[in-house]
Amino acid sequence: MSGSTMPAAPPPTSGSPGGVVSVALVDDHPVFRIGLAALLGSLPGVVVVGQAASAAEGRALLTGRDDVDVALVDLDLGDGSGVDVIRDVLRVRPGLRVLVVTMHDDDGAVVASVRAGARGYLLKSAPPDAVERAVRAAAAGEMILSPQVAERAMAYVLGGRTAARVPFPQLTDREREVLDLVAAGLDNTGVARRLGLSTKTVRNVLATVLAKLALRDRAAAIARARAEGLGGDAI
Template sequence: MVSVLVVDDHPVVRSGIRALLSSLDGIEVCGEADSGESALREAHLLKPDVVIMDVHMPGGDGIEATRRICSALPNTAVLVLTMFEDQATVLAALEAGARGYLLKGAGQDEIEHALHAAAVGETVFGPSIAKQLLDAAVGTKRVPAAAFPQLTPRELQILDRIARGDGNAAIARSFEVANKTVSNHISAIFAKLRVATRAEAIVLARDNGLGRTASGEP
């Protein structure tokens, strides 16, 4: 029997998750919490096998709660269940120690599998999250970093996309961030590279091997 603590700030969502889990064999909901702080208290009190954790909640962030639970209760796994699928949130959750990441809207079978997998120490991701992480890993490996050590990994990826001719909107869609976020990154890139225009940045980037496809062709 896998004991589960459900953490979400919306009562209707918690009720829905509890109802879903109650219908599954081998799953027992042992408690609920509506914030990161209450999740910590309940986790220490109940010591569940798995905590289903939302990310952005008032009264205590789910990422910080995940970090503290994973640190204090190594036998309790945290499975993130949220609507947020931006790369920064996913990576923050994994760095905090989450053992899985699913999006709200995941099917019953997917959630059931993820809970049992997390309880025995496996790591599990929803299909779109797994693809996003794979794309990010491949993209990071493909972009040569030696020529621009002053840039962060994300800035390097954005410079690569600029060198390929992508506009800000396309880059924002690719990384699932706001256009303003991309604009801020580009301003930082231009300042670090001491260039004033997009054209200058493209020439510099392509001269150093960026802006090419995975096969290495222009």
């Protein structure tokens, strides 16, 4: 057609052909996962290419295909921790952008997710337009936090907690987080929920803490941790 000019195609927003953002979902709550898939599938330039209902399925899905640009991962999965899934998957696919979508807004869950490599953190109560913005931002390589989470994260930093003396330097960050919550009075299930871990993982971490600190039992660990200033929100 001589004399006519075709409009320029928009620049790609991701590594997928034609600028389409390919997303995968890892969540063990079928109603939420199906609803989220329907929402994302209705957005222009976004396609849902896979869903997983457990930690094991999530690992297999996200490491088994290379056409996923953005993965949305819950922290509480029936057979494991979303944080562990994120960490494991990013070792294999470091270029994958991961968004956490969860009900938990506590500092520990946010920090654990970001340390694992998540590029964003959304609460499940986020409105549809916020979910869309987060997916597109993550696909573009940006870091994004929901407003509530961003406010808490800023308070965490400005509070100077990162500059405080670190108790039990022989422990890893995860071990210290678990010990802190145990000292605060939480049982293994409560610690698992706060950190997005499985109860089995919490049990194993606590056993490692007892061995490293040469403590005989949970009660001794609580007493020692509180003496070092942990468990500040003891209940």
